[in-house]
Amino acid sequence: xxxxxxxxxxxxxxxxxxxxxxxxxxxxxxxxxxxxxxxxxxxxxxxxxxxxxxxxxxxxxxxxxxxxxxxxxxxxxxxxxxxxxxxxxxxxxxxxxxxxxxxxxxxxxxxxxxxxxxxxxxxxxxxxxxxxxxxxxxxxxxxxxxxxxxxxxxxxxxxxxxxxxxxxxxxxxxxxxxxxxxxxxxxxxxxxxxxxxxxxxxxxxxxxxxxxxxxxxxxxxxxxxxxxxxxxxxxxxxxxxxxxxxxxxxxxxxxx
Amino acid sequence: xxxxxxxxxxxxxxxxxxxxxxxxxxxxxxxxxxxxxxxxxxxxxxxxxxxxxxxxxxxxxxxxxxxxxxxxxxxxxxxxxxxxxxxxxxxxxxxxxxxxxxxxxxxxxxxxxxxxxxxxxxxxxxxxxxxxxxxxxxxxxxxxxxxxxxxxxxxxxxxxxxxxxxxxxxxxxxxxxxxxxxxxxxxxxxxxxxxxxxxxxxxxxxxxxxxxxxxxxxxxxxxxxxxxxxxxxxxxxxxxxxxxxxxxxxxxxxxx
DNA sequence: TCGACTTTGTGCATCCGTTCACAAGCGGTA
DNA sequence: TACCGCTTGTGAACGGATGCACAAAGTCGA
Numbered sequence: 424x425x426x427x428x429x430x431x432x433x434x435x436x437x438x439x440x441x442x443x444x445x446x447x448x449x450x451x452x453x454x455x456x457x458x459x460x461x462x463x464x465x466x467x468x469x470x471x472x473x474x475x476x477x478x479x480x481x482x483x484x485x486x487x488x489x490x491x492x493x494x495x496x497x498x499x500x501x502x503x504x505x506x507x508x509x510x511x512x513x514x515x516x517x518x519x520x521x522x523x524x525x526x527x528x529x530x531x532x533x534x535x536x537x538x539x540x541x542x543x544x545x546x547x548x549x550x551x552x553x554x555x556x557x558x559x560x561x562x563x564x565x566x567x568x569x570x571x572x573x574x575x576x577x578x579x580x581x582x583x584x585x586x587x588x589x590x591x592x593x594x595x596x597x598x599x600x601x602x603x604x605x606x607x608x609x610x611x612x613x614x615x616x617x618x619x620x621x622x623x624x625x626x627x628x629x630x631x632x633x634x635x636x637x638x639x640x641x642x643x644x645x646x647x648x649x650x651x652x653x654x655x656x657x658x659x660x661x662x663x664x665x666x667x668x669x670x671x672x673x674x675x676x677x678x679x
Numbered sequence: 680x681x682x683x684x685x686x687x688x689x690x691x692x693x694x695x696x697x698x699x700x701x702x703x704x705x706x707x708x709x710x711x712x713x714x715x716x717x718x719x720x721x722x723x724x725x726x727x728x729x730x731x732x733x734x735x736x737x738x739x740x741x742x743x744x745x746x747x748x749x750x751x752x753x754x755x756x757x758x759x760x761x762x763x764x765x766x767x768x769x770x771x772x773x774x775x776x777x778x779x780x781x782x783x784x785x786x787x788x789x790x791x792x793x794x795x796x797x798x799x800x801x802x803x804x805x806x807x808x809x810x811x812x813x814x815x816x817x818x819x820x821x822x823x824x825x826x827x828x829x830x831x832x833x834x835x836x837x838x839x840x841x842x843x844x845x846x847x848x849x850x851x852x853x854x855x856x857x858x859x860x861x862x863x864x865x866x867x868x869x870x871x872x873x874x875x876x877x878x879x880x881x882x883x884x885x886x887x888x889x890x891x892x893x894x895x896x897x898x899x900x901x902x903x904x905x906x907x908x909x910x911x912x913x914x915x916x917x918x919x920x921x922x923x924x925x926x927x928x929x930x931x932x933x934x935x
Numbered sequence: 936t937c938g939a940c941t942t943t944g945t946g947c948a949t950c951c952g953t954t955c956a957c958a959a960g961c962g963g964t965a
Numbered sequence: 966t967a968c969c970g971c972t973t974g975t976g977a978a979c980g981g982a983t984g985c986a987c988a989a990a991g992t993c994g995a
Binding site: 450452453487489490493503504505506 | 981982983984985986989990991992993
């Protein structure tokens with residue numbers, strides 16, 4: 424019965440007691456940005472950069488400098504006034520807060536086009552997320568290794584997930600199967616789900632779902648295309664505001 | 680030079696004049712939800728449902744009923760008090776606002792694992808987004824059809840995008856190539872970009888970028904795993920609040 | 936040792952989005 | 966026709982996130 428993860432909290436890093444209340448207080452939007460900062464910082468570290476100011480980092484991450492400092496302040500005060508931040512220090516603290524000091528075993532369900540792509544990443548981008556199990560309904564796929572991992576039958580989800588202590592389930596199935604797969608993952612003790620299926624999943628309160636919805640993304644872009652067209656029409660009709668939208672097609676203006 | 684899309688605004692639907700100001704006022708979050716409502720409504724229509732109340736629709740979409748009504752109010756008043764909404768009517772109005780009454784030609788750049796998956800969708804989920812061009816740097820791939828469309832060399836982006844009036848560019852390249860590809864798309868007149876590369880793109884003001892970042896999604900989930908572990912530790916130590924988090928592993932509790 | 940300069944961390948005002956609560960409006964019924 | 970119950974649409978309160986501006990705090994050079 425090795426499913427209740429993180430029971431003993433010996434997580435390599437000292438784990439200061441204040442972290443608990445801190446972690447609970449960090450707004451979700453800030454968490455997402457912290458992940459971005461982490462990537463930028465890692466890149467800097469790889470290039471030998473050892474120190475960085477909030478100004479530099481914020482530009483590289485594409486956010487406001489004040490917002491960046493506020494985000495960092497959620498996890499503690501690790502900067503030096505008049506100097507900036509030590510890249511290594513910041514990286515390790517963000518990793519700690521994001522829970523990246525331990526590995527998170529990932530299961531991918533649905534080995535179609537997308538499932539293949541995900542499995543072949545072999546450990547998700549930005550290590551620490553080893554894919555340890557693959558599932559599909561198709562009996563012909565079972566046993567065949569994809570990205571080095573053999574595909575299991577979907578009926579074995581519970582057993583396999585418990586055995587391999589899967590923390591994160593990725594749903595890459597067709598829409599009709601998604602809710603059923605989700606239910607099975609939940610009953611296997613998986614509390615975090617990344618859902619690629621265009622379906623609104625119903626889950627218990629203690630399960631965290633994040634969805635990646637290509638159709639929605641495309642439609643948001645479509646909305647902006649339409650809005651642009653409308654604005655252009657308004658402007659050319661002399662209705663619109665004196666906006667500074669230079670709609671030049673040939674311009675390759677890159678913002679500094 | 681047929682690049683300035685939507686010049687004449689004969690968009691099949693009457694296109695009420697008030698729409699312009701409306702579209703500009705709709706918050707982005709609401710736009711994303713409208714896309715979700717649209718999908719749910721389409722599903723209902725397929726099942727022969729003709730009318731729906733805000734309560735029903737909001738449950739199916741997993742949002743607050745009041746929020747749903749406010750979202751719908753952004754696009755106009757198309758409900759009937761005491762009755763609800765006509766499914767067909769709502770579908771057509773949401774489609775109109777989202778600009779789905781016309782097709783949006785899509786180009787996918789980077790035909791690796793993900794690019795393959797995207798190309799093979801053959802017209803993105805939820806029609807209206809035909810993939811009309813594929814690009815890659817690899818000369819070995821050029822000419823080979825993927826999902827029925829031959830791959831072009833990346834150097835031909837500008838010409839091909841202009842010719843096929845691409846409105847939306849999808850970047851599925853490795854990180855180092857992303858910015859360069861983005862620049863080329865922009866100079867080809869593409870104003871909407873969906874970016875799968877874990878890179879912060881720099882673009883001019885008139886270009887809309889949406890990013891899908893798997894690493895960030897995973898790390899947000901990781902954060903929640905860590906937070907859970909901390910909370911569990913606090914609770915078992917008698918520190919935490921009397922939260923109702925029944926961490927039962929066997930429970931398959933589906934919220935109504 | 937002292938002062939000038941740089942950059943962090945944060946209180947505060949502002950803005951945007953969510954939620955509540957209720958009046959307005961519509962269909963059905965007597 | 967007049968009433969009743971139901972559901973929409975929205976004004977207003979609320980809460981959370983964003984951006985500003987500045988004090989606190991450190992480094993560097995004289």
